[in-house]
Amino acid sequence: MRGRVGAALVLAGLAHAAALAWPFDLALGAWLRPGEPVAGLQGASLVVLVALLARAPTAAAAAVRAGGFALAWLAGTFWWLFVSMHVYGGLAAPLAVAAVLALAAFLALDYALAAALWWRWRHAGVAARVGAFAALWTLAEMARGVLWTGFPWGAGGYAQIEALGWLAPWVGVYGMGAASAALAAALALGGTALRAGAGVLALALWAVPATGPGLVAALPDATRPAGTLPVRLLQGAIAQDQKFDTEAGVPLALRWYGQAIVHASADPKLAGGLVVAPETAIPVLPQDIDADYWHALAGAVRAGRVAVLLGVPLGSFTDGYTNSVVGWPPDEPATDAGPDPFAALSRYRYDKHHLVPFGEFIPRGFRWFTDLMHIPLGDFDRGALPQPPFAWAGQRIAPNICYEDLFGEELAAGFRDPATAPTVLVNVSNIAWFGDTVAIDQHRHISRLRALELGRPMVRATNTGATAVIDHRGRVVAELPRGQRGVLDATVEARTGITPYAAWAARWGLWPLAAACVAVLALGRLGWPRRSAP
Structure with missing residues (x-):
């Protein structure tokens, strides 16, 4: 990665981590509170990521960019594992730092693969690219939460609890993350009309106060x-x-x-x-x-x-x-x-x-x-x-x-x-x-x-x-x-x-959501432009 691109991705990844629970003793009214999620910051970090992935010259470059973003995000999310390993586990500080970074890098491979696959959608229409990014990113999130016993700490949907929590009884935290990823991709990739509509929606959702009842207050009870x-x-x-x-x-x-x-x-x-x-x-x-x-x-x-x-x-x-x-x-x-x-x-x-x-x-x-x-x-x-x-x-x-x-x-x-x-x-x-x-x-x-x-x-x-x-x-x-x-x-x-989520997850786990992501990819693939016969 070039210097400016790499720095932007690292900063965006760290912002994604901070959005899960604002870690600083700095408040901005009801919209930014220590320890609270910041939906808009998580969405903005994904907008930066999608914009830089869209300009990647090769699939390998896209994978490196997404991997760098995810490394910064994940290490910035669970850096506190250092405390357990060094302070209470007695592991030397350099080894504890290396262990946290190694874990983050290993988990970041899921997102690197997702970005490399998404690069293949570069010639598809905007709707197909937006859907493909949301689907592939969500599949990467679920893979991190399932493979190798699973370690889903810090999934992006947790930052959206006030803005998109009304979706949770239907599609769960991964579905919330998919909605946020789709909105971010629309902001990054869309034409004037799509960006304007996505911007209005993002403002309506991501400007919800961090400590308020949010849209969840209007949620009809399933229980x-x-x-x-x-x-x-x-x-x-x-x-x-x-x-x-x-x-x-x-x-x-x-x-x-x-x-x-x-x-x-x-x-x-x-x-x-x-x-x-x-x-x-x-x-x-x-x-x-x-x-x-x-x-x-x-x-x-x-x-x-x-x-x-x-x-x-x-x-x-x-x-x-x-x-x-x-x-x-x-x-x-x-x-x-x-x-x-x-x-x-x-x-x-x-x-x-x-x-x-x-x-x-x-x-x-x-x-x-x-x-x-x-x-x-x-x-x-x-x-x-x-x-x-x-x-x-x-x-x-x-x-x-x-x-x-x-x-x-x-x-x-x-x-x-x-x-x-x-x-x-x-x-x-x-x-x-x-x-x-x-x-x-x-x-x-x-x-x-x-x-x-x-x-x-x-x-x-x-x-x-x-x-x-x-x-x-x-x-x-x-x-x-x-x-x-x-x-x-x-x-x-x-x-x-x-709840609807409890009903389908009790029977089939995460498979229905994974199938929905695959269906989005398949439908988007049908819309690809056909190559001319040689």
């Missing part, structure tokens, strides 16, 4: 109220460098979460409600904790009127380990918990299905890399997909753990039968691995999109943030300050009914 559920969300705010320390973090976690559960069980305001503690709130195996601790909790929970969801690792060396959530419903009258009070309490269990590469399982051939780091609990077994929800207080409560909420098509698997579909979604996370960074804000918006797609409230209990309650329209209705120890009380409106 119906199904009662309310009082919740108390626990945020222990235990520093990651202490979390697994048996002299510091482990005793603190046992004491603070134990006391919080005991107090909640006795609180009459929470009767019939739910207490949620985050991922690995108890950071050691239950059998490694004194039985008296579990007996005390068993007595409190059984005597109360509050159910508990608790993040805890389970298993053994011989049986394997799982990153899990256990559900404890109360029993009345209180009874003796027996010799294994933890097992007696745990009437429900959810095991994490979508594991994090290098954090929860070691990809084949990469043991050498993880040996350089010092992160505990490295190899877990996978849970099934789907798993039944936790039944309590007339609700069906479906947990997901950490970055599982990136995979809307996997959460949708539990919606195949409307009679057993979840009425409330619960995410438990520990983003402390990545420090006090924009990762917290990005993850909040990911959960917001899942709530919109599936038409369900999402409650989030995390170690350091964002512990929040999100309604079925993707709006954050309550949130704890990040990094502070505390509890968040709220009342959640459960929902029943199935």
